[in-house]
Amino acid sequence: MGGREMTKRWEMYSRIHAMKSQGFKQRKVAKILGVHRNTVKKYWDMSPDEFQETILEPAKKSSLEQHKELILSWLRTYREITAAQIHDWLKEKYKLELAENSVRRYVRMLRMEYDIKPEGSSRDYEALQDPPMGHQMQVDIGVIAVENIRTRRYQKLYCIGFVLSHSRYKYGVWFPNPPEAQDMVNAIRCCFEWMGGKPKELVFDQDRLIAVNENYGDIIYTKEFETFRQSEKLDVYLCRKGDPPSKGRIEAVVKFFKYNFARYRQYSEHWVWDEEFEQWLHRTGNAKKHSITKKIPAEVFEVERGYLTPVAYEIKNSDDNILLRKVRKDNTVMYEGNRYTVPTGSFGVYDDVQLEIEGSELLIYAGFCDILLARHKISFEKGKLIQNSDHLRNKDIKVTGMKESLKGKFSSPEAAERFLDGVHSRKKRYARDQFLLIEKTLGEYSPEALEAALQYCLSHELYSAVDFKDAVIHFNKNIKKAETPADPVHVQSTGSASIPGVEVAKRDLQDMIQRLKGGDDTWLN
Template structure:
């Protein structure tokens, strides 16, 4: 009886335009169940319900145990129940989908709703006029006049004090140039610029945030330095930092875009601007109890004026960055595209630059560097696009190390000489020697070429010699700087290996550190 009520309620809500996710939240059931019930005709559902009553289930022997677990832990998911069955009762050969459906039936029968963890929030003090603007991205699929669906992307802006909003749409994923263009449009719409702008940690802006030190993309860094606004990057799902703009994104999706049919981008954008004037910025805000358009008239006087036009074409190209994942793929346009094995390196930033002409995707390690991957763009979603050559281990680990070291040192002849010496003297331990060379190059880049010249002059042929000479040269340089009264901060905490200093002197005089 209860399943029939849920079935009828699902179809009633669908007829009113609710999405599967909204229905699942309303009825507190899984989205998959909403989809399954929504596809069934009444006849199919009655046949399905009858079959449930007349058949035994794989998990019936564990029924009481699962009920007890759910009563003790109402927030248990089907995946967790499956894991507990395998761990505690050694249950095998049962699928996660079977467990999830069984758990849903138990919740209905015993009235055990799933309890989601709640987060405690505190009210954020209102910010003064002109201090902050928040920015975030949204996307959704909308029906078209052609009878299909199209994915649209938008950026929302809001002045934190007045709640005055601006929204702009695209029919493709955003690039850094798009963000900057649209932000300039937002400045014109608002009549000025705030002191601070709050963003999500999006790859269009930032490569990474290392313990609070923001590493922004080159394109956005140049723009930010030109306009001189303060950037604040917040963590994902952080309503304390950007709750205002998150509400705007939901407002645009559920009020403007919901049940609207797309024909072309200019008409859609024009309709959105009219909606902002009519509703988004005119309706009384539920927190401030004021109309954003009226408060904006006062806040506008406190915004910083933006002079001139930003010259995009003189600053950067059209490449965007993507992160390289551990399995040597990058994500672009809803798919994953391969890059050569070894592109991902543990401990590195693992950022590549990509360009798309609408037909092909080109990947480089540097904006103007050599192409490391080129793919035909897929029109489908959820695929892994692989170049077979990227998965061939064409080089051994030794060869890869040699290639990396050669790329790190401009003087090819000298580094080639050292690699040849190491290969002849340490054939069984060449990889270990190459790792020491690579570490020395990374640690002492300013002294490595001089150290190589000294090694060649003294006829030394060990990676440890290279490292020791580089350390000695850096120590001598530090002493020289101290004598001249120029103390460089980066040498203050320099720690050499546990060898006496006379070893380095002997090395430079022609002796061996071995």
């Protein structure tokens, strides 16, 4: 039952009791409202609390009941899935707006009813006071194995997670490979840009990316992090083995990233994963009320943002409106917590680009401001990807060029064009791979076999490079058989040499002539 239906029922209940208080009888109320008398009778002596308990509460549960089998399948397939993750999936996949507590109670009830027990471990924690706004950020690394739908294998993904200790505002950077020290530094910079500033203190676990040796308190940091720490003038707190509560917030956040966002989510391409993660941060990660503070991190962060120190690594030119930035792997540039695209292929070609603010526009230059790479309208939101459609890779152009090149290599270009168009339309995602296989096949077999295979595939509507190659191999074998002559029979001639010990009788010539005429046999004459 939807919210509109529940509202109608409440209006019906209110009107019945309003008319009851005016002295109307049940039969008269039913006639005026146009409902059955049994409906009026059901509501007649019902108190508002009873109406809430018997009518509205079951109606609220019905949305979950409609998805009962789906939720059960999730619980049985993914034994460790949490109620919070189910709540997020229902919002993401089915746009259901449900109270998280209702989902949690429903999931708990299903686990008890169907004996679906999650596997888990226990650990003791100690409560700590929240630090002041803008004072502390905690950082940690997590790893989780997810299914890669391209390779059909599980792949490890690494996440560097960040959380502001006061507001619980979160951010994360994912890596397909184990991050190095410089990756950690770059991730911290991305986080500072995302949040629009930096805190006074960073809290880390003991990690090789940060410190080489604790050295009895005189900590020796990695070269990359020490350079960054000095430039940022940050206080750094390294957790020790006896300090588990000090980093409890970030451990909970990394666990939240892994088990609410990442677990059971399929991986295809890294940029897609990053996009989905940003959407999740806006939808759930920072929009969900925190279970301890009872506040929404995104709302508290709007206040805490004012307590952050502006980032100090923006290298400025003589012109105050020009900044230097690194081009990221996904061909974007960070500015004020947003990503702005540059043309595909810029990463690796331009190490640094210059950003120039011109009114409400952001201009991105390569080199010494002589090549304009991109022009964007500045966004005042946070965490957005601002794209220019010209920067998107046009794969169709390359594929079309391959198709035109292949067409000219066939003896029948028109037939080849029909075949290649069919391959392209049916195997669009793999068109490039299909055309590469066709090109390889064209260079390995005879023109006759290729032409026969082409006609065969067209007549049987086999628009596949694999089918084409199989047909070529088949026709090529038949052509070879037809062209191979039969082995000649070699008769050894004895010539004029005589065989020792053997005498050959000489027949009379007249006798041979008579035999040719039929001899004495009348049936031959």
